[in-house]
Amino acid sequence: MYGFIGSGKTTYATQLEKDLPALRFSIDEWMIALYGQDSPESEFEERYIRTADLIWNIATRVLELDQDVILDFGFWSRKSRDDARERLSRAGAGFTLYYVTCADEVMEARALSRTAAMPKHALYIDKEAIDSLRGRFELLGYDESCKVVCTD
Numbered sequence: 001m002y003g004f005i006g007s008g009k010t011t012y013a014t015q016l017e018k019d020l021p022a023l024r025f026s027i028d029e030w031m032i033a034l035y036g037q038d039s040p041e042s043e044f045e046e047r048y049i050r051t052a053d054l055i056w057n058i059a060t061r062v063l064e065l066d067q068d069v070i071l072d073f074g075f076w077s078r079k080s081r082d083d084a085r086e087r088l089s090r091a092g093a094g095f096t097l098y099y100v101t102c103a104d105e106v107m108e109a110r111a112l113s114r115t116a117a118m119p120k121h122a123l124y125i126d127k128e129a130i131d132s133l134r135g136r137f138e139l140l141g142y143d144e145s146c147k148v149v150c151t152d
Contacts, residue, residue, distance in 0.1 A: 008151030
């Protein structure tokens with residue numbers, strides 16, 4: 001799943017999990033289970049990397065067992081997408097990149113509404129964090145094929 005905060009990645013991934021069927025791995029859900037809903041910014045990246053490594057280890061084994069997986073990571077950087085393609089290729093798995101998107105104002109409203117309600121599966125993300133994180137979101141390259149899912 002590729003998309004910005006509030007685009008509907010997890011909602012779509014949850015539906016796709018049932019439709020395929022597949023085993024879904026949500027980085028946010030794992031981060032919350034391991035570290036809580038509001039990791040300090042100074043520790044977030046290290047925790048994210050450790051959590052992603054755990055998920056990749058299990059997901060790779062699931063693929064070896066010939067089962068589909070859904071990686072609900074966001075894949076904001078080209079490097080993260082290229083790394084995922086390489087890992088999947090080494091595991092002998094095919095892949096589909098789903099670009100989950102909607103209007104910016106819809107994404108922001110969803111994210112802020114989720115934070116206000118603070119369900120147990122959500123990370124704390126305020127307006128300042130959204131604005132700060134926009135600069136980290138890299139658009140797909142012309143050579144990156146994907147299925148576009150609009151969630152407006």
